[in-house]
Amino acid sequence: MRIAIKMAFKNLIGAGLRTWLNVSVLAFCFIIIVFYNGFLNGWQEQGRLDAKNWEYGNGQLFHADFDPYDVFTIKNSHGTLSEAESENLTPVLIQQATVYPNGRMNPTIIKGIPLDQDVINLPINLLTKSDANLPVLIGERMAQSINVGKGDNILLRWRDRNGTYDATNITIAEIFDSNVTTIYNGQIWMPIEILRQMTRLTNEATMYIANEQYQPSQVDGWEFHNLTELLKDFDSAVQAERIGSMIVYSILLALGLLAVFDTQVLSIFRRQREIGTYIALGMTRQQVMKIFTIEGGMYSVFAGVVGLIIGAPLFYYTSSQGINIGRSIEGMGVHLSDIIYPIYGATLIIGTFFVLVFSATLVSFIPARKISTLNPVNALKGKVQ
Amino acid sequence: MKYLITLLFTLLTITQINAQDATAILNKVDDNINSNTSITKSDMIIYGRRNQRTVTSVGYSEGKNKSFSEYLAPARERGTKMLKLEDNLWIYSPSTDRTIQLSGHMLKQSLMGSDLSYEDMMENRKLTEMYDAKVIGEETIDERKTWILQLNAKVDDATYDSRKVWIDTERYVPLREELFAKSGQLLKRTELKDVKRIDGRWYPTKMNYKDMLKDGKGTDFVVLEIEFDVEIPAYIFSKGALKR
Numbered sequence: 001m002r003i004a005i006k007m008a009f010k011n012l013i014g015a016g017l018r019t020w021l022n023v024s025v026l027a028f029c030f031i032i033i034v035f036y037n038g039f040l041n042g043w044q045e046q047g048r049l050d051a052k053n054w055e056y057g058n059g060q061l062f063h064a065d066f067d068p069y070d071v072f073t074i075k076n077s078h079g080t081l082s083e084a085e086s087e088n089l090t091p092v093l094i095q096q097a098t099v100y101p102n103g104r105m106n107p108t109i110i111k112g113i114p115l116d117q118d119v120i121n122l123p124i125n126l127l128t129k130s131d132a133n134l135p136v137l138i139g140e141r142m143a144q145s146i147n148v149g150k151g152d153n154i155l156l157r158w159r160d161r162n163g164t165y166d167a168t169n170i171t172i173a174e175i176f177d178s179n180v181t182t183i184y185n186g187q188i189w190m191p192i193e194i195l196r197q198m199t200r201l202t203n204e205a206t207m208y209i210a211n212e213q214y215q216p217s218q219v220d221g222w223e224f225h226n227l228t229e230l231l232k233d234f235d236s237a238v239q240a241e242r243i244g245s246m247i248v249y250s251i252l253l254a255l256g257l258l259a260v261f262d263t264q265v266l267s268i269f270r271r272q273r274e275i276g277t278y279i280a281l282g283m284t285r286q287q288v289m290k291i292f293t294i295e296g297g298m299y300s301v302f303a304g305v306v307g308l309i310i311g312a313p314l315f316y317y318t319s320s321q322g323i324n325i326g327r328s329i330e331g332m333g334v335h336l337s338d339i340i341y342p343i344y345g346a347t348l349i350i351g352t353f354f355v356l357v358f359s360a361t362l363v364s365f366i367p368a369r370k371i372s373t374l375n376p377v378n379a380l381k382g383k384v385q
Numbered sequence: 386m387k388y389l390i391t392l393l394f395t396l397l398t399i400t401q402i403n404a405q406d407a408t409a410i411l412n413k414v415d416d417n418i419n420s421n422t423s424i425t426k427s428d429m430i431i432y433g434r435r436n437q438r439t440v441t442s443v444g445y446s447e448g449k450n451k452s453f454s455e456y457l458a459p460a461r462e463r464g465t466k467m468l469k470l471e472d473n474l475w476i477y478s479p480s481t482d483r484t485i486q487l488s489g490h491m492l493k494q495s496l497m498g499s500d501l502s503y504e505d506m507m508e509n510r511k512l513t514e515m516y517d518a519k520v521i522g523e524e525t526i527d528e529r530k531t532w533i534l535q536l537n538a539k540v541d542d543a544t545y546d547s548r549k550v551w552i553d554t555e556r557y558v559p560l561r562e563e564l565f566a567k568s569g570q571l572l573k574r575t576e577l578k579d580v581k582r583i584d585g586r587w588y589p590t591k592m593n594y595k596d597m598l599k600d601g602k603g604t605d606f607v608v609l610e611i612e613f614d615v616e617i618p619a620y621i622f623s624k625g626a627l628k629r
Contacts, residue, residue, distance in 0.1 A: 072491070098598075100598040100599060102600075103598075103599055103600030103601075104599070104600065105596070105598070105599050155570070155598055157566065157570075157572070157598060160567070162541045162542040163542050163544060164538070164541070164542065164543055164544060164545070164546055164567060165544060165545055165546070165564075165566045165567070165572055166546070166566045166567040166568055166570075167566040167568055167570035167572060167598065168566075168568045168570065
């Protein structure tokens with residue numbers, strides 16, 4: 001085996017440009033696969049962390065009738081927990097409303113949360129600094145979409161618990177920014193006590209956000225959803241992206257492996273005298289096959305090394321500085337930062353390397369099988385078989 | 386059109402301060418406007434920011450709780466039918482050949498893009514059951530002398546906390562109505578014009594319905610033809626009529 005590796009190495013180095021062309025193609029595949037998977041890993045990690053910090057806390061307790069994906073459920077999904085049941089939970093009351101910025105009608109969701117909450121990063125406490133009669137907090141992108149700025153007054157219309165309309169001016173006291181689209185898209189945040197007074201839903205909440213000390217227990221009329229459940233859709237979106245990107249990798253890898261396959265076919269055709277000499281010197285056909293197979297596999301080893309040499313600075317730079325993807329794809333309903341910091345774990349790099357070595361070895365073995373049928377005398381003579 | 390006229394006129398009977406006056410006025414309005422049945426052909430003119438569109442429909446109604454409408458134009462809406470029975474509302478769409486029942490939040494949606502919501506058509510209760518009323522003054526609108534009636538909710542679940550209605554003192558026809566939020570914010574205004582004598586009744590043939598919080602000119606309803614107290618086959622007010 002050692003001799004086979006030594007000979008394969010020498011043969012590859014001796015082949016010069018042909019070797020390095022194959023290695024370049026495979027190294028390119030290696031870098032792309034590692035880079036894009038690292039990007040997805042970074043996106044998923046950041047997305048999960050942002051969602052936890054900005055929206056989900058350590059899980060959420062929903063009113064049994066509340067479905068966050070069904071706006072029709074909002075109206076009647078509210079209830080009250082006892083003091084003991086609501087320990088380590090932060091209430092959020094959700095109601096539907098309409099805002100009229102500059103005479104335009106915009107359906108919106110109003111959410112109330114305690115001013116002193118610290119379970120999520122929402123800067124609701126900033127409203128305490130406002131002198132406005134009814135200060136509210138909105139997201140930066142919500143502000144852009146309805147074309148309002150800090151200090152603007154807009155008319156809000158809503159219904160109380162009995163369905164009676166009410167309307168008043170609210171003041172955009174603060175505008176915040178976040179990577180989590182689901183906490184600002186079409187939403188207005190205000191102190192929960194004010195929203196309860198406005199809607200006459202005293203002490204009621206649509207859901208509660210759990211802190212780290214919360215121990216889930218059975219509460220009648222309420223359903224607890226842990227982080228894994230809440231992040232299921234996001235994880236599925238990332239997984240779907242991974243599957244989609246695998247198609248691209250496969251095409252790219254197939255092109256690289258095709259180059260290795262072609263090289264192997266040509267080698268076996270052109271190096272028949274060499275093969276005959278190996279057999280004449282006492283090597284079995286299997287041993288010769290092994291040399292050629294290892295040669296093919298060694299392309300991928302070289303590609304891994306070259307890929308790491310070229311890719312390491314790129315991986316290091318992108319993981320430390322991040323990749324600025326801007327806000328071009330905001331509003332897609334997934335948590336996405338402006339800057340993604342890819343995560344290149346050892347598992348990813350080593351795993352990709354082994355996939356490359358395995359597939360290159362496999363495509364080298366297929367043409368090398370022909371050696372087992374070669375007539376050594378004819379091979380020595382260099383006759384085409 | 387018929388829904389709104391009904392909404393405005395049939396439900397008015399009031400008690401409390403100036404109760405006798407208000408009740409008498411509203412009863413006369415009721416007598417003048419309402420009929421057992423009616424068939425109305427009308428245009429609904431919806432004003433957008435840059436353009437306007439007209440939806441023509443024919444409506445059949447019996448009392449306050451039964452009504453059926455069929456949209457005749459434009460081509461996109463043609464064949465759409467709507468049936469209201471008590472508190473239920475069904476819509477048939479010919480493009481999908483499906484009948485759906487509107488409920489809950491769907492009722493808050495705009496009717497064909499107008500300033501009117503489906504819910505605005507669904508109010509069945511009498512105003513006297515929901516509001517206390519009094520005459521608070523007089524005013525002249527389009528050279529017609531009117532009484533101004535102030536209606537304040539006496540139940541918790543009234544959609545609007547208060548209303549103001551301007552009633553023609555001679556013809557007993559409302560010429561304007563304003564709907565208010567609990568805060569006193571004016572939410573909607575209805576203006577009724579072109580009052581004509583039809584079959585012995587004074588009847589407004591043009592109405593503008595406007596969401597006062599929105600920019601724009603609101604939605605116009607124009608009565609093209611109307612017949613009172615005509616016999617309407619019972620099948621019209623059945624779900625089967627939607628697909629006919």
